[in-house]
Amino acid sequence: MRGLKPVLEGRTIQSVSLRRDGLRFPFPADFAGRLSGQRIGNLTRRAKYILASLGSGDCLLVHLGMTGRFTVLPAQSEARNLGEFYFETGTEQGEGAHDHVVLTLDDGARVVYTDPRRFGIMDLFPEAEAGTHKLLSGIGIEPLGNELNADYLAEKFRGKAAPLKAALLDQKLIAGLGNIYVSEVLHRSGLSPKRKSGSLVHRKTHDPRLELLVRNIRDVLNEAIVAGGSTLQDFAHTDGAEGSFQQRFRVYDREGQPCAQCGAPILRLVQSGRSTFYCRHCQK
Numbered sequence: 001m002r003g004l005k006p007v008l009e010g011r012t013i014q015s016v017s018l019r020r021d022g023l024r025f026p027f028p029a030d031f032a033g034r035l036s037g038q039r040i041g042n043l044t045r046r047a048k049y050i051l052a053s054l055g056s057g058d059c060l061l062v063h064l065g066m067t068g069r070f071t072v073l074p075a076q077s078e079a080r081n082l083g084e085f086y087f088e089t090g091t092e093q094g095e096g097a098h099d100h101v102v103l104t105l106d107d108g109a110r111v112v113y114t115d116p117r118r119f120g121i122m123d124l125f126p127e128a129e130a131g132t133h134k135l136l137s138g139i140g141i142e143p144l145g146n147e148l149n150a151d152y153l154a155e156k157f158r159g160k161a162a163p164l165k166a167a168l169l170d171q172k173l174i175a176g177l178g179n180i181y182v183s184e185v186l187h188r189s190g191l192s193p194k195r196k197s198g199s200l201v202h203r204k205t206h207d208p209r210l211e212l213l214v215r216n217i218r219d220v221l222n223e224a225i226v227a228g229g230s231t232l233q234d235f236a237h238t239d240g241a242e243g244s245f246q247q248r249f250r251v252y253d254r255e256g257q258p259c260a261q262c263g264a265p266i267l268r269l270v271q272s273g274r275s276t277f278y279c280r281h282c283q284k
Contacts (some may be wrong), residue, residue: 001045004111007072008052012039012106019100023120024065034058034124035103047139047175051130059127061135065119075108139175143217148174150214154206157197164200165193165271174217179274180252181220187251188216192283193269193276223248251277 016032028034034056041053052060062068073094094102094112101113101122113120123135130136141147156173168174168182177185186193189212191200200207227248250260255268259279269276 001043001050003072004050004070005043007109007111008040008105009043010040011109012037013103014106015104017102017104019102020118023068023100023115023118023122025121025123027122028124031122031124035060046136047142047171048178049135053127057127058124059130061121061123061125061133062113063121063135065115065117065121067117068113068115068120071112071114073110073112138172140171140173141175143174143177143221148214148217150206150210153210153214154201157206157210158201160198161196163193163271164191164195164197165276167197168217169272169274177217179276180249181217181224183252183277184220184250185213185216187278187283188220189213190283192280193271193278195284251279253277 013035014037016035018027018032021027035054038058039055041055044051044053048063050062050064052062054060071094094110096114098116099112099114100118103111103113105111113122121135123133125133141152157167160167162170165182165186168177168185169179171177183193189209191209191213200210200213251266253275254266254277256265258264259266259282262279262281264279264281266277267280269278
C-alpha cells in the first residue's frame with residue numbers, strides 16, 4: 001500500500017485490461033468499465049486488504065493472497081530512473097502468463113497485478129458500505145492501533161482452550177497478524193505456541209507477559225515494515241525489490257538450526273495446517 005500510494009493517489013485510471021474472468025473469485029460485473037475513467041482518491045489499509053477510494057463513490061478492494069504482487073511500469077516516453085516506486089525490466093512486463101490485471105494511468109504509467117496461484121481478491125463496491133462488506137465486517141482490531149493492549153487480550157483469551165498460536169492468528173480477534181510474524185512474536189515473548197491462551201488470564205488479573213506480547217507484536221510488525229516485509233518465494237515491492245526481514249528470523253523456517261538465545265535446535269510442528277517454529281527451552 002505504501003508503494004502504491006505515491007503512484008496512484010490523485011491519478012485517473014485511463015483503461016483497464018483484464019486477462020481472465022477473476023482471481024480467487026470472479027471479478028464484479030463490468031469491473032473494467034466501472035474502473036475506467038475514475039480518479040483515485042486515498043489509499044488505505046484494513047488488515048491485509050488495500051482499499052482505494054474512487055471518484056464514483058466506489059471502493060476498490062485488493063487482497064494479494066499468497067503470491068500476488070503489483071509492479072509499477074513507467075510511461076515508455078519517460079526516463080528509466082524514475083524513483084524507488086518504479087521498476088523496469090523490459091517490454092515483457094505486463095504481458096506474462098501470470099499478469100492478470102493491468103491499469104493504465106493518465107500519466108502513461110501501468111500498474112500490473114501478477115499472481116501465479118490466483119489466490120488474490122479484487123472487488124468493487126460502494127465505499128459507504130465498507131463497514132458491512134462481507135470481507136471487512138468481521139475483522140478484529142488493528143495490531144498497530146491503540147485498541148490492542150493487554151486488557152483486550154485478557155478479555156478475548158479468558159477461559160479459552162485454543163493454543164496461543166491459533167488465538168493470535170484469529171482474524172476476528174486481531175486483524176492482519178500472519179503465520180510468520182506470530183511465530184517470531186511468540187519466541188520474543190518466551191511463550192510456547194502450544195500454551196492454552198486462557199492460561200495467561202487469572203481470576204482477577206492477567207499474566208504480565210501479555211504486556212510483553214503486545215509490545216512484541218508492535219515491534220515485530222514495525223521492524224518488518226521497515227525491512228520491506230519477508231520474501232520467501234514470490235513477494236516483491238512495486239519497484240521489484242524484495243523484502244529483507246527474513247534475514248532477521250529467529251525461529252521461522254529455521255527448523256534444526258540453533259536458537260539464537262540458548263543454542264537448542266529450533267523445532268517445527270503443524271497447527272491447524274500451518275507450520276509453527278519454536279524453541280522448547282526458551283518458550284514455555
